Amino acid sequence: MSRWLWALFAPVMLFGDGGALFEKHCTSCHVRHVDFTTLAKNFMESNNTLLNLKAPALNQIRFRVMQRVGDPEGDAEFHRIEVTGFISDYVLNPDRDKSVCMPEVMRFFETMESLKGKIGEEELQSIAEWIYEGAEQ
Numbered sequence: 001m002s003r004w005l006w007a008l009f010a011p012v013m014l015f016g017d018g019g020a021l022f023e024k025h026c027t028s029c030h031v032r033h034v035d036f037t038t039l040a041k042n043f044m045e046s047n048n049t050l051l052n053l054k055a056p057a058l059n060q061i062r063f064r065v066m067q068r069v070g071d072p073e074g075d076a077e078f079h080r081i082e083v084t085g086f087i088s089d090y091v092l093n094p095d096r097d098k099s100v101c102m103p104e105v106m107r108f109f110e111t112m113e114s115l116k117g118k119i120g121e122e123e124l125q126s127i128a129e130w131i132y133e134g135a136e137q
């Protein structure tokens, strides 16, 4: 492949399948997007009976992770590494003590089960990059 074509397609080849991989590995529990008004109603007023979510919605998780992992005001590339690192680590080693989600939301869920052995490192990296990019919105 010429260098130009490579420059054009490399990002897609590396991260472009993040959405499909998220569908495959994560949507059995995480829906991609619910608007914040409905989420607030669901978790604050209706004890999760409005949406009956099995896990926090992805846009909700992304919002928290982007604000609460690393330094959102610092270097953008470094923040990307911190955020994608947090997501990848959480999927393999979920732990409530590491959670950045709101306690008011977390009270409805058991700690996520680890996907160790069920997902490849590269797949996970693609998903984490895709989440960072906010492509689900």
Ligand code: HEC
Pocket: 022, 025, 026, 027, 028, 029, 030, 054, 055, 056, 061, 087, 090, 091, 094, 095, 096, 098, 099, 100, 101, 106, 109, 110, 111, 112, 113, 115, 119, 127
């Ligand atoms: C079997 C259901 C299930 C699957 C599959 C699943 N999750 Fe989760 N996940 C949960 C639940 C429940 C929570 C909320 C409790 C928690 O944070 O541990 C959660 C929380 C999270 C969090 C938030 C951590 C925090 O700060 O609390 C991230 C990030 C996450 N999941 C990413 C993923 C990704 C990426 C995938 C797919 C590769 C995935 N999950 C697949 C159930 C699941």
